[in-house]
Amino acid sequence: MDPAQLHNLISAAFKARDNAHAPYSKFRVGAALLSASGAHIAGCNVENASYGAGICAERTAIVKGVSEGERAYTAVVVVSDVPTPTISPCGICRQSLREFCPLDTPVYMVSATYPALAPADGPPPAFLVPDADGGRWPRATDASVIAVLTLEQLLPMSFGPDNLT
Numbered sequence: 001m002d003p004a005q006l007h008n009l010i011s012a013a014f015k016a017r018d019n020a021h022a023p024y025s026k027f028r029v030g031a032a033l034l035s036a037s038g039a040h041i042a043g044c045n046v047e048n049a050s051y052g053a054g055i056c057a058e059r060t061a062i063v064k065g066v067s068e069g070e071r072a073y074t075a076v077v078v079v080s081d082v083p084t085p086t087i088s089p090c091g092i093c094r095q096s097l098r099e100f101c102p103l104d105t106p107v108y109m110v111s112a113t114y115p116a117l118a119p120a121d122g123p124p125p126a127f128l129v130p131d132a133d134g135g136r137w138p139r140a141t142d143a144s145v146i147a148v149l150t151l152e153q154l155l156p157m158s159f160g161p162d163n164l165t
Contacts, residue, residue, distance in 0.1 A: 001034065001075060003138045007124035009034055010110055013077040016042035016057065023047060029087065030079045031057035033065055036072035041065035058093035062100060073100050075137065076107045076151075085111045085147040094155040103152035103160075106137045111145045 001009075009032045017030025024047050032042040043060030055063075058078065065073070076097060080087040087109050089097060097105070118125040127142040140146035152158070 001137060002130060003124040003128035005034075006075070006077075006108070006128055006138045007118060009040055009075060009077050010079065010108065010114060012040045012042040013057075013079045013110070014115055016044040016061070017079050017081075018044075020044040020057070021046045024049075024051070028081055029057040031061045031089075032077045033058075033061045033070075033073040034075040035065060035070040036074055037070065039065075039068075039070055041068070041070060041073075056090060056093050058089045059096050062096055066100075071100055073097070074102075074105060076101065076105060077110060078107065079110045079112065079114070081112045083112050085109045085143070085145060088149075088154060094151070095158070097151055098155055098158050098160045101151050103150065103158070105151045106148050107151055107154055108140075109147045109149075114145055117145065 013030040013032035016032060017028050020028035022028045022045055029045045032040055035041060041061050041064050043057045043064055045057045046060060047054040078087055078089055127140050128138050129141060130138055
């Protein structure tokens with residue numbers, strides 16, 4: 001994935017966030033998944049007056065993707081209204097991602113300041129650069145805007161489909 005592709009995935013997550021239904025917590029979250037086929041699948045959190053009936057953005061995106069025939073993902077982006085890149089998937093979402101993502105899948109957690117730095121219709125910001133070590137994911141040189149961890153780092157010693165075979 002080149003920086004422009006990552007920028008487009010981040011933009012999709014922000015567009016999804018803007019559709020969040022969060023009347024109770026006021027905490028809007030958007031997520032976007034890059035499928036193995038190259039599709040962008042975005043989702044937002046949808047709260048409910050019966051709190052347990054709500055669903056997180058990451059799981060919304062997974063459910064949308066699966067319903068569209070996508071069952072493998074290679075990158076995850078999570079955004080919110082928080083100005084620091086500290087919004088990581090919750091435990092249930094981490095486990096849900098584990099079902100459909102390899103453990104080396106990068107999870108990009110993006111600051112709410114990102115859109116101001118790089119409008120959706122513009123080029124990606126300069127701090128998104130190709131991985132100089134030949135890796136497959138762009139890296140961000142500005143850690144105050146994007147934090148990236150692998151799914152394995154977020155969910156160590158995980159239990160997944162490979163444990164059942």
